[in-house]
Amino acid sequence: MGIRQVALLGTAIVSAGMIAALTAPSVAQAQNEQFIPNLVYRTGAYAPNGIPFADGVADYINMLNARDGGINGVKIITEECETGYATDRGVECYERLKGKGPTGAAYFSPLSTGITFALTEKAPGDKIPLITMGYGRSDSRDGEIFTWNFPLLGTYWTAANVAIQYIAKEWGGFDKLKGKKIALLYHDSPYGKEPIAALDIMSKKYGFDFLQIPVPAPGSEQKSQWLQIRQQRPDYVLLWGWGVMNSAAVTEAGNVNYPRDHMLGVWWSGAEPDVLPAGDKAKGYKALMLQHPAGKFAVHKDLEKYVISQGKSMAKPEEFGQVLYNRGIINSMLGTESIRTAMAKFGNKPMTGEQVRWGIEHLDLNADRIKQLGFDGMIGPIKVSCLDHEGARLSRVHQWDGKEWKVISDWFKGDDSILEPLVKATADAYGKEKKITPRDCSKAS
Amino acid sequence: MLYREAGQFKASYQADQAIFPVAQDRLVMLALLVIAFLVVPFVTSEYVYRAVLIPTVILSLAAIGLNVLMGYCGQVSLGSGAFMGVGAYAAYNLAVRLPFLNPFVCILLSGFVAAAVGIVFGIPSLRIKGFYLACATLAAQFFGDWAFLRIKWVTNYTPSGSVNAPPLQLFGWDLSSPTANYLVALGITLALALAVKNIVRGHIGRQWMAIRDMDIAAEIIGVRPLYAKLSAFAVSSFLIGVAGAMWAFLYLGSWEPAAFDINRSFSLMFMVIIGGLGSILGSALGAIFIVLLPIFLNQALPPLGAAVGWQISTATVSHFESMIFGALIVFFLVVEPHGLARLWSIGKEKLRLWPFPH
Amino acid sequence: MTTARARSFTDVLLSVENISLSFGGVKALTNISFDIRKGEIRAIIGPNGAGKSSMLNCINGFYHPQEGAITYKGQRRSRMRPHAAAEQGIARTFQNIALFRGMSTLDNIMTGRNLRMRTGLFWQALRLGPADREEIEHRKVVERIIDFLEIQHIRKVPVGQLPYGLQKRVELGRALAAEPELLLLDEPMAGMNLEEKQDMCRFVLDVNDEFGTTICLIEHDMGVVMDISDRVVVLDYGKKIGDGAPDEVKRDQAVIDAYLGVSH
């Protein structure tokens, strides 16, 4: 009888504990703190990519706290929540964290296209901005419709456009695209499908054949896709993968002897975990950059001094300065600078989500400010506005030389003659479907 | 001593066949209903609604649906995630294509679409049994995953394949608040749960159970396997489909196909088995358990770790969560293979005998 | 003291003509013919592996003989599914009890009424009006059977927990609930002690007398067979070696050699 009684008792205790955990009043909080949630995925099929990014995000905030005591004297508190890249877990994290801290969550970075889609529906009601740096809905750069979304630094449409610009330049002009065949090997999910709309338009405009090859998640097996590529012989392969799909693609490219330097990954396919498992086969593979390269810059000195050497970082030594780690610190920097911008208007106290939203919308980092922050060489200037929630449409290309990523191109700027009508059309459609009255940006303050 | 049925006599077959023949049970049930409908809305925070109550209630319905198939009819299915997806996308398409329909009508109609699809995928069950069938239902799961992604009509040609639920209204009331979502979900779930309970204690339910317990004997006494199995698939898919539509409309709001992937199928199966095969109450208990456990571990582990001076990262928490989850499943199966529902009834049995040991 | 009553029956309910059945080359039944007359108790005996159960399986459509024909109620039967046989009024019990172990006694017997219950899913879900009335009406019938078989006390007990003898009785109840015209009993008394056998015989005889149900049973206990059956078929290795009244069969040398042995 024993074990069953123990089980009964255990179940009772656990259920009681669960109920208590859910209803317990939150611990009394200091009033002068700014809460920034950190949605991460350190487990599951995408963990290798999720971990360095999450470490970067956390380290920068720790560094601010250690070096400056937060932002303008307001200490930042943060909490990680594991989403496992799953939408429902992400939503639960969001619900759990959105009310924490004296003013609630400052902003969310969902770090998953799926979670972004889901939160896009919830954020306006909760008045919390979403910073979806380099991912999310491409049309959400339209601030008239998407008041709360900020796809800072670049959207997938920007990426697609820049990729084509780069290929055209390599071949010697847009007219050379005509009759060529460009394949998109993509993660079969909303994330991977995002660029298709933009590529469709460009293929019509420039006259290249556009071949779509989906890879079912998680993408560890790509034999048939690469057999197709071998058969179709596209002149360029754009890779829109995530997690294991990237390294598998690069490996398979090696297996079928597809020239690696005719492959161009999006910025989520251009980090160390994407190429290292492929070993030698990755040599020559190229990827877009979300502006920033791998490597250590001025800000890394402070990170080293205040965080790494203090043993406060979870990052492994080799991670420090890697592509995704750097992206993580940029993500935090943009968020905290937005808060600083907001404080300039609303005072040096914890900001509410609404105030942070204003801050992001008025974020303006010029070259000087970027240098001041220690990000010189990592990103270009960014200026967000009500009309343009992307802030900058810049990208470069880097190439893996077998050991590290080397920047091989100059800056490209997204071509708004292509992008803007597309954004406008889809954003308006969304607005109509959701019965959103567009803000009038000329009147927004 | 409070829980005794002595002195309660039943004078009619109706009374004998009641769902809760014991008066105390009826009282407890009534109290729970009152709490669920009248007390909870006044004391609950939005977080508890969004993270706990709404998913639990909706997934309970899905688990009941799967339980009809697995627990009552004995057909193991690993494709329930896809059927939730069918419900969700059916509701979405109805809402988009027939804009004059109220979203709630769409939710209910989506059940019928799911039922039709369920019947199609149930046809192999006439020949295939056991684990072979379980694997075969994976075909439904993967086909669903693919169809939601690839057949553009399903997502109304949205470029990314991610779709949104329409705003929820009824008679001009805005029902998008968490409280409203919760009450709607609870109402639909309870109504359908009651309907299922009625079916399983009637002759159709007995046919299912006959097929489950011994299909050959069932056929020999005149149960048509075709009708029994397919009706179970239909009812099960109906419930799962409605749950899927609610999951999409009331919980996610916006979703991509990954919301209905194989992990959803697995978690539903956990609910059913941990809760108890062939028990409506068990399905709900299972749903509560599976929804709450990760949340609980997530909140409980870091402080526990801190107490012993160990900084636990979210990764560790989530690995631990995975381990504890796995271990608990095994533990429950070892202690009581028939699930929480059986533990519950043993508890009641004990209470009835108490203070005597036998 | 007495043996079989002299009863005579004339109407043929079911006749089996030249049936042969084989599984993957192994002959289970070879060229067997016999008939079952309306109202009688017909026994099939024979050593293990003689094909007795296969015979019942053919009659109720579970196996399909490769050769020969079965005529039931004057109609020659084509290949049919077991449930179709049930719909025509053939019910049976099984050698190794085939109850629905997860269900209560009551529910098990209620499944026997299954063929007569017609309300659809919709009314079932609401359980109002027709569904409720139907349920009660059939419950009354089932309660009479429960009464008849004296199993009131185990009405709500899951059958998996019942001892063997009671399970056999419940199984009989389930078959009776279908109100069959022809009842096939596969070793209804196997594994019972004397007292239980006596009870079971009583039930069988009463069913036969009171409801006029035709019964075809397989049984090893010669005492039982000789006492209660009107006519006996003897099978051995898939062939028919004897057919007739109990007393004749008992004296048949072929039957004695193949089955009864010297002691009977």
Added chain:
Amino acid sequence: MGAESRLPLQPGEAEGVASANVLDVANIEVIYNHVILVLKGVSLSVPEGAIVALLGANGAGKSTTLKAISNLLLAERGEVTKGKIHCRGERVDGLTPNDLVRRGVIQVMEGRHCFGHLTVEENLLTGAFIHGRRRQQIADDLEKVYHYFPRLKVRRASQAGYTSGGEQQMTAIGRALMSRPNTILLDEPSMGLAPQLVEEIFEIVKNLNEREKVSFLLAEQNTNVALRYAHRGYILESGRVVLDGDAADLRENEDVKEFYLGIGGEGRRSFRDVKHYRRRKRWL
């Protein structure tokens, strides 16, 4: 240690001969699923070289007693909660079935339980599992089994699942013999078998007992046959031993005659004539 354990209900046995018993079961209680009490204090003993019959109605606890001895109970969520079981003076409750087979005690389960997908010969060979790789010995044993069951030799290559009930019963007993047991616990050997086969099986049991010196504890419904072949008998009712003694005595016992053999005062009565549903008083 055996002495005090077998004190109750052993009227016919001399004290102090525990060593002559292969099995001593003392006052065991068995509970299934933590709730259902099936055995309420059963004691019995099997002397060396004897055939002991365990008789009684369905659900009286015969199978449970056997399983309690061979330790197959755990698999069915049953457990021995009280009492002791000794095998040749050694405490054996709590051992695994495997341990018991090594000590020469093996059970042939009710309903045959052959390995349906294995051939008859493979079935037999599994019985020799505990003897490892002693090829010669195993080959000899196989021949011996075929000697006792010539029918199995004919069917040696067919899948056991397709053999008849009688052949399966023989396979099951033969399989047990392959382990070279000194005691076989035989559960319902006659169940579902034709009268002729029942005799055949019991003859083989008798032969094995006489020639191979195997002791048998058999649970049986068929009181008639069982008491003809057994030396001793125990009658179980509702989880208790209600009567025990030498088989010959039991055969003559009026109650046994009346309730188990069907021979009333006036001789055998036809099943057709038992008009009333007789109810004997049952002690629960």
Added chain:
Amino acid sequence: MGFFLEVLIGGLLAGVLYSLVALGFVLIFKASGVFNFAQGAMVLTAGLALVRALDVFEQWHWPFGLALLSAFAFAAVIMAIIAWMVERLVLRKLVNQEDIILFMATIGITFFLEGLAQTLFGADVYPLNVGLPKDPIFLLESLFDGGILVNELDIWAAVAAGLLVAGLALFFQRTRIGRALRAVADDHAAAQSVGIPLNQIWFIVWLVAGLVALVAGAVWGSKLGVQFSLSLLALKALPVLILGGFTSVPGAIIGGLIIGAGEKLAEVFLGPSMGGGIEIWFAYVVALLFLLFRPQGLFGERIIERV
């Protein structure tokens, strides 16, 4: 034509790789009637143990051969410990439970192992080099334009799978333990009653399945790097399993070949017209169609049904 052949061969070789995972399922199902969903997680665990140990030994500057052998030994020990724990803590407590319960328990084990393996060995991608060549080779270049591409690694994997199958088939049919394993699969209680110690048998069978997982982990790890998604291989192996039959070792291989070839041909030749990405459900549909004609799989044992 050349391309068709290339796809066919590529598919067949990919199929063999699935077979490696399916084999582990077959072993455990055949020997204990347990549908072991944890096979994928075991591949992950074995692969992680192997690659992490290899890293460590290489850091100690052991010669490659020694380091590799030791790493395999280490991983084998880990698999043995897992087998022991599974037997001790799960199977032993669930003797004679219904199949579905045991199946669920293995899902529990899956979660546990995934958590444990990642806690112990990390959740990153670890490139694995066990000395298998990975270069593409081109056959019949004279015959077809561009030749037929085959990967050396796949060929080695096929060889490994072939050897494993031959060995296991012999083990099951010819040995005492093999026979006992089959007996246990048929009837736990009866096997126990004749003195087959279930506990030892289960340990052995999980250990063998663990070693098969180790081979699969080494091969797949060399191909993709050792990482979490190895655990998801289980899902690719299931159609192979239903097609080949749960109880047939050769069936796992033949099923793998059919599924591999079928899904690759479908994806390459039908996929583009259907929007692509059809191979995963196509594999299941192929398996399902076969099942409709043979409900026990191509090589599965006949289901013996009696009343």
